[in-house]
Amino acid sequence: PAGVLHEIKDATASCLTNVDGDYISLARKALRLSIACIYGAQIPLEMVQDILFGTPFPHEVNMDFGILDPDYINIVFNGHEPWLGIATLMEAKKPEWQNKAKEVGAKGIRIIGSIETGQEMLQRFPMDDVFVGHTGNWLSIEPLLATGAVDVFAMDENCSPPNLHPYGEKYQVTLVSINDLVRIPKVDKNLDYKPPEGAEMAVKLIEWGLANFPLRKQKVTPYIPYRQQKAIAGFSTEAVLESLGGQVAPLLEVIKSGKIQGVVAIVNCATLKNGPQDWMTVNLAKELIKKDILVLAAGCGNHGLEVAGLASLDALQLAGPGLKEVCGSLKIPPVLSFGTCTDTGRISMLVTALAEAIGVDTKDLPVAVSAPEWMEQKATIDGIFALAFGLTTHLSPVPPVTGGPELVKLLTEDLEGLTGATVMLGDDPKTVAEDLYQLIRKKRAALGL
Incomplete structure (x- = not known):
């Protein structure tokens, strides 16, 4: 593939009326575009964030609504870009702002993460008196606002539903768009992020929080489900290798021995199309x-996995004996929190390291991908990339392509001849897990494991 903008231009132009009507040609362009997106956008994005804010490192974090305290000024950052969230976190730690919060009757100011913006922050920053954790994924946004404990809800990029204004009015939440891509009906506070003005914008958000707190305390009776879940977040290729002594060989050994049968990357959204939330x-x-x-x-x-407790050491009790032994010795959970949907590239770096260490192509590894609740466009990019990368990818719910039987055959059968991967379908978790297990066993057998 060429650069990401070139591939986007070509792919978009190909979809115009009477331009490219060949589904195989379009599929190839989609595969090229996905590779360009991951290596030309996602990985550079994560590397830049690592340079600015530090490479993710494993540490214990707080999850779920129990992190909320209505006696604090709570500023929540929601979306996919952590720039202004981190700027506000740095600003809110200054004693002058904490003192001003006390002057309006609050115990202090707290910064809280929601969906991917929160996860980017969670991966890099430890819990303290100001940054207290993460509330959950996008399906948790409306109940989050309905707790009556949020003062400012700052929205960047996607996954801020368009119907939030009634929640803002009823529960006295100051709703703010902090990205010019985001506009919510009847929300007039648009603080579009500009890097040179980041510090001033952070101050403005804090000032709005200070102004909102007395109004919220007077108007709203909070209701917070006081459930708080511990998780270990902050895994990255660098962190995994460091835990293994700086090389991938120990991981290969436990895979070869069968203590770890293989690896599945679960990279997905959250949807209600195939069951309750998560x-x-x-x-x-x-x-x-x-x-x-x-x-x-x-x-x-x-x-969702963090909130459910699967990214904690307690989840080792649910793991098979081999995985339990390995993870227990390393003091890591059986589900490693690798971050956001844009961390697909970060995961691919670890898979590449494994393939290079063994001396095989990525398609030959006992590794697969699942998007068990995929929903939006970025999930499509990640899924198509996984196929281009040679990793069979499970999807649920079934994508809206079943009207094209030839395309279905391409995705579920013929693609294996091109990239070594196919699409796997299924809505029952036990059945899907068994199918993925059998795929991994097949890959192991081919490697002589």
């Missing part, structure tokens, strides 16, 4: 770790 994701992960399959998690599904 039901498919959580139950699939439980079934996989039971079969001694290590799970790498990213995206909104990752938040």
Whole structure:
């Protein structure tokens, strides 16, 4: 593939009326575009964030609504870009702002993460008196606002539903768009992020929080489900290698021995199309770790797994004996929180390291991908990339392509001849886990393991 903008231009132009009508040609362009997106955008994005804010490192974090305290000024950052969230976190730690919060009757100011913006922050920053954790994925946004404990809800990029204004009015939440891509009906506070003005924008958000707190305390009776879940977040290729002594050989040894049968990356959104919130994701992960399959998690599904307790050491009790032994010795959970949906590239770096160490192509590894609650466009990019990368990818719910039987055959059968991977379908977590397990066993047998 060429550069990402070139591939986007070509792919978009190909979809115009009466331009490219060949589904195989379009599929090839989609595969090229996905590779360009991962290596030309996602990986550079994560590397830049690592340079600016530090490479993710494993540490214990707080999840779920129990992190909320209505007696604090709570500023929540929601979306996919952590720039202004981190700027506000740095600003809010200054004693002058904490003192001003006390002057309006609050105990202090707290910064809270939601969906991917929160996860980017969670991966890099430890919990303290100001940054207290993460509430969950995008399906948790409306109940989050309905707790009556949020003062400012700052929205960047996608996954801020368009119907939030009534929640803002009823529960006295100051809703703010902090990205010019985001506009919410009847929300007039648009603080579009500009890097040179980041510090001033952070101050403005804090000032709005200070102004909102007395109004919220007067108007709203909070209701908070006081459930708080511990998780270990912050895994990255660098962190995994460091835990293994700086080389991938120890991981290869436990895979060769069968203590870890293989690896499945669960990278997905959250949807209600195939069950209750996070039901498919959580139950699939439980079934996989039971079969001694290590799970790498990213995206909104990752938040669901963290909230469900599967990214904690307690989850070792649910793992198979081999996985339990290995993870227990390393003091890591059986589900490794690798971050956001844009961390697909970060996961691919670890898979590449494994392939290079063994001396095989990525398609030959006992590794697969699942998007058990995929929903939006970025999930499509990640899924198509996984196929281009040679990793069979499970999807649920079934994508809207069943009207084209030839395309279905291409995705589920013929693509293996091109990249070594196919699309796997299934909505039952036990069945899907068994199918992935059998795929991994087949890959192991081909490698002589």
